[in-house]
Amino acid sequence: MIRINKNESPVPSLSEEKIREIIQETPFFRYPAEEHDRFVEAYAKFHHLDPQCIAIANGSDEWIQKFMILLGDGPMMTLDPDFSMYEGYARQLKRPVIKVPCNDDFTFDEERTVQAIREHKPSFFIFSQPNNPTGAMHSDSFVQAIADAVTESGGYLVVDEAYLEFSSKTYDKPAGDNVITIRTLSKIYGLAGLRIGVAVSTRNTIEMLNSIAHPYPVNSLSLNIGTYLLTHEEDLRTFFSRQRALSDKLKEIFRDTVSDVIEVLPSETNFVFTYGKNAPSLGEYIMEKGFLPRLYKDERLKDVVRYSIAEEKDLERLHEVLKEWRAKL
Incomplete structure (x- = not known):
């Protein structure tokens, strides 16, 4: 089966030869103190950030789990x-969860969200920008309204930017000690298996987050591969362009082939979100043809199927499969 269910990169960001070279140069017999510092400096330089406003962990999932430990004792709030895994980690640590439901078209209402924050006063509000699983970018006014309401209630705002680098759009990021963004090298960097998650905030908040940091949160090889990518900017940006091109192709295929018979949401990510009465039929047909999309057990998402990017040749085959299915209707 061709996996298009995990939002992973279908192609590696480095050649096997380069990876072997990095492995040979990695001192596995030493703790990765220097590797850690080099990675943080490289990430900060690439993204024009203060190194002291960055902390790293074993994937952004570890950050989410740490927020459940550190950010107050009240409920966690998110969108639905x-x-x-926001809810998953909250359940692990027995933190109450409050979810703000979407509209029927999978958009979110600003007034309803703000009202929920004011009513429940969550210790922190976490959401993805762009949204996972819909792929939609939240507006500046929506994000700022959440930030203002959370600040008024004395909580934290966590913005998960896992897919932001796929987007052609930007957004006005709120600032302050109570605002944290998390990022990952799993998606557009193509390093899902190396588990590198990055938190960005003020120096005060990073110091607080590091109060429960592991001495060496990420292994030497992951750090060295990440540092190599970040310090070879031209090659990395070329790889980003290839990833975005695959994403654009995926969206084009669904938009031009089946958007008249199923709902295909505009996406700012590396996946496409489909729903409606015909969407499960298409998902089943695609699975019969050797592709594995993302299906959902949640009642709200029972008619939803999501598709991530694949290699160029696989996208061409997927396009043919979509045309076959469309012709049968």
């Missing part, structure tokens, strides 16, 4: 739907 959003990344399922």
Whole structure:
């Protein structure tokens, strides 16, 4: 099966030869103190950030789990739907969860969201920008309204930017000690298996987050591969362009082939979100043809199927499969 269910990169960001070279140069017999510092400096330089406003962990999932430990004792609030592991880690640590439901078209209402924050006063509000699983970018006014309401209630705002680098859009990011963004090298960097998650905030908040940091949160090889990518900017940006081109192709295929018979949401990510009465039929047909899309058990998402990017040749085959299915209707 061709996996198009995990939002992973279908192609590696480095050649096997380069990876072997980095492995040979990695001192596995030493703790990765220097590797850690080099990575943080490289990430900060690439993104024009203060190194002291960055902390790293074993994937952004570890950050989410740490927020459940550190950010107050009250409920966690998120959107519904959003990344399922927000709720998963909250349940692990017995933190109450409050979810703000979407509209029927999977958009979110600003007034309803703000009202929920004011009513429940969450210790922190976490959401993905762009949204996972819909792929939609939240507006500046929506994000700022959440930030203002959370600040008024004395909580934290966590913005998960896992897919932001796929987007052609930007957004006005709120600032302050109570605002944290998390990022990952799993998506557009193509390093899902290396588990590198980055938190960005003020120096005060990073110091607080590091109060429960592991001495060496990420292994030497992951850090060295990440540092190599970040310090070879031209090659990395070329790889980003290839990833975005695959994403654009995926969206084009669905928009031009089946958007007249199923709902295909505009996406600012590396996946496409489809729903409606015909969407499950298409998902089943695609699975019969050797592709594995993302299906959902949640009642709200029972008619939803999501598709991530694939290699160029696989996208061409997927396009043919979509045309076959469309012709049968």
